[in-house]
Amino acid sequence: MGLLSNRVDRDSLKPGDHIYSWRTAYVYAHHGIYIGDDKVIHFTRRGQEVGTGTVLDLLLVSSGPARSQVPCATCTAQNEANGVVSSCLNCFLAGGVLYRFAYAVTPAVFLAKARGGTCTLAVADPDDVVVHRAKYLLDNGFGCYNVFKNNCEDFAIYCKTGLLVVDPSTMGQSGQAVSIVGGPLAAVLSTPMRLVTTNIYGMAAVAVGVYCASRYAADIGMRRDVVKVSAEDLTTRLATGTLQVVEPALPVLPPPAG
Numbered sequence: 001m002g003l004l005s006n007r008v009d010r011d012s013l014k015p016g017d018h019i020y021s022w023r024t025a026y027v028y029a030h031h032g033i034y035i036g037d038d039k040v041i042h043f044t045r046r047g048q049e050v051g052t053g054t055v056l057d058l059l060l061v062s063s064g065p066a067r068s069q070v071p072c073a074t075c076t077a078q079n080e081a082n083g084v085v086s087s088c089l090n091c092f093l094a095g096g097v098l099y100r101f102a103y104a105v106t107p108a109v110f111l112a113k114a115r116g117g118t119c120t121l122a123v124a125d126p127d128d129v130v131v132h133r134a135k136y137l138l139d140n141g142f143g144c145y146n147v148f149k150n151n152c153e154d155f156a157i158y159c160k161t162g163l164l165v166v167d168p169s170t171m172g173q174s175g176q177a178v179s180i181v182g183g184p185l186a187a188v189l190s191t192p193m194r195l196v197t198t199n200i201y202g203m204a205a206v207a208v209g210v211y212c213a214s215r216y217a218a219d220i221g222m223r224r225d226v227v228k229v230s231a232e233d234l235t236t237r238l239a240t241g242t243l244q245v246v247e248p249a250l251p252v253l254p255p256p257a258g
Contacts, residue, residue, distance in 0.1 A: 006099040006118050010089065016127025018103070018156045020117070021096035029117055031101065031156040032092055033134040038074070040092040041134040043084050043155035045145045082141030084155070103160060110219065111212050117153055121221030124160040133159040133231040140235040163226045164234070 013019070015036035020029045032042030074088040089098075102109075102119035113119055124130065142155050149165075158164060220226060229237075 008100045016130040018101035021093045031153040033159045035131050038089045041086050043152045084138050136231040162228045
């Protein structure tokens with residue numbers, strides 16, 4: 001795994017790794033947590049879903065592995081009502097290339113990755129904690145799928161860090177969702193530069209700067225509107241819309257009784 005590519009070999013995987021594979025001509029990547037024994041737990045659009053109401057709903061139908069007409073000999077039938085599923089690595093990749101998401105990268109490395117959804121400044125928790133969260137959410141769900149606020153990358157980042165964005169009116173943890181919004185936003189914000197200069201290179205530099213700044217500020221490792229929440233508390237609170245606030249530096253408290 002190098003500076004410009006997070007591509008890895010299967011033999012290098014270990015339980016607790018956050019992995020992903022690009023879909024549909026690199027328009028979107030599907031993310032999941034590798035738990036060992038060639039198994040991946042990931043969040044798909046097959047459960048309850050909140051769409052965008054735009055053409056993105058058609059472009060992002062590939063967020064889950066393609067259903068083969070021939071049943072997989074490894075994967076077992078499971079309840080997909082809550083959207084969190086377990087698949088073999090082959091089904092998860094769906095013919096794509098394997099990449100590993102990077103954590104605790106430096107600001108320089110983060111900004112060098114032009115495409116969002118490949119790394120974060122945030123620090124990951126121990127691998128055994130990550131696997132526990134993924135397995136718990138496999139049984140209990142991760143809420144409604146939303147391409148901008150609660151998608152497969154949000155699921156994997158939560159499993160790795162235990163961090164959730166507390167403000168429902170803002171973007172979730174997903175770097176690729178920020179990139180989808182950040183590109184057009186950078187173009188819009190750089191438009192007033194036409195009043196200052198007609199140099200296309202100058203305008204392009206401003207647009208790139210706005211895009212990079214928006215990605216950096218929205219990264220889960222930089223945001224201040226996030227809290228540490230245990231998987232048990234998360235699923236308990238999903239139905240009521242409340243979350244138990246736990247400071248990231250402190251141990252996660254047990255879920256409330258009853």
